[in-house]
Amino acid sequence: MDEVQRFADVIDLETAGNRTTLAETLRQRLGDSALDIVYWRPANGHWIDELGHPATLPTVPGVALTAIERRGEPIAALIHDTVLLNNPQRLRDAILAAADMINSAWVNAELRSQLLDERASRVRIVEAGDRHRRRVERNLHDGAQQRLVGTALTLRVASRRAERDAAMTELLSDAASDLDVALEELRELSRGLHPAIVTDAGLRGGLETLAERPGVPVSLSVDLPERLPDVVEVGAYYLVAEALTNAKKHAAAGQVTVRARGENGWLQVTVSDDGRGGAAARPGSGLEGLADRIGALGGRLNIDSPIGSGTTLTAAIPLRLHERVATNNPTDRRMTALKWIGWQNWEAPAEAEELQTEEDNLNFGKAVLLAVGGNSGITPRQRDWMIGYLTAAGDSPEVVEAVRTYDDSDVIEDIMRLPKMAFSRRGILYDALRVCYVAGAPDPAQLDRVFRAADTIGIPRDEVRELQQVVAEERVLQRRRYELIVVPVLPLI
């Protein structure tokens, strides 16, 4: 569309249009209330929306796409009703009239998209660093620390055996004291690498433990959901740890107040002391590192520390932003799929699905398959249903493939004895029943196998009959849905 190019060239881009009114203006001008506009991002060859998020182009009948170019390169596309193609001149005029707005909206969307990418990459860098440090901490814990702890116990046994030998007792006691010092230093080092307490007991557990450490008395108030994203929990823990260290070492504070709460999608952490003030994020300081870390997560750290009037650190870290950024990552997208399935099928809380590993998914898939008779006992259509189900649940391609080619070599009792499977017993039977009903009326032999599987894993037949009733009713509803939604348009598809 060379017209757009020429027009854009002479338009003063300082009179940038308001992006929120652009789509609305075009909707009104063209009389298409569903009209939308997407922008081309040449850097990665994606379409994005006005806020810079990836956009997908619709491929449904009745919707057309009109590309808008500038100097021969696409910059945007209108998504509109095909009816508008009947009057191309009107469409062209509307686009030309809005050219400056389109151009500036494109620049805006591109900038926003760059910012989102950059933010996501900063989060990934912080996460990768955390993962690495966590691994090193784990190795230290499982190796050197564990050995030294054992040695301390052995030295104690030796001391008891040598009770009557004063010289030996002294030697052993010297060794034990040195070992205590070494262990304490190692523990300090481990904590600096990664706060294991946060992984094990969450941010609340971590903060409670920090508040208990010797030093300044701490008044702690925590109002948080059970768990937050790892990278946020670790960041908040380090912030409070650093603030408490500063309050004790540099500020000579007599009392510290720590507050952490999660509200409206933000984690808010405040640490105030009554010390001498004067704290700042000086280059190379711990506070500067923390401000960078929090900034990388899209948050803010505010330091209020007038000389002589105490220090208040206030941090706000967005939780939803992090989640949204994280959905660019395929692993998280898979997790979202699994959460959806868990919610849709069982109203399971999202946290429940976060605990599932690939191995759990594989065991689950095998157990469902075995309950209906294994790969050798189901029809190709039932197998397709299983594969589709596991894929939709976000199971990895490896897990899906392993289930597809599974050789039925286990017995279901053994699989059900594996960790976590006990919680899934009814879910497995329900899914097995759904497989039975895939092609309408179930095969009695298959149903019988499911009931026998239920016997061996300890679910009473009455409960299975009730599950079967649910599945049968769902089939009826599915049929009704089909008749209401699909049948009326059948000739068209």
Added chain:
Amino acid sequence: VHRRPLRVILVDDDERFRAMACRALTTDGVEVLAEIDNGEEVFDAVAHWRPDVVLLDIRLPGMDGLDVARQLRLEEDGPVVILISTLDAAYGRRVAAGLAAGFLPKDQISRAAVLEIAGLAPLP
């Protein structure tokens, strides 16, 4: 006064550590009824041995020590649970208090320490 030998179950996934802890406890006159290397088997062992105390490592493969403690707490007449870890100060008493009788750093495992945390020690 606690007269009969203190009976404990030791749960830790590190075999070498278990051997040393077991030797230290035995030297102190504590009876170690069973050594277990994972969280899942704790429940059967507790039902079978009826120990006075379970010394429970926090970091276990699979079901971790905090989960095991949480579940053991629900059992009527259950044993005293003491969480153990190589990470001392990182696990405060408050963390343990909600779930177990207390917390004991692994290098300080002894009869006296166990009795004290379990509240079984005679008054001085």
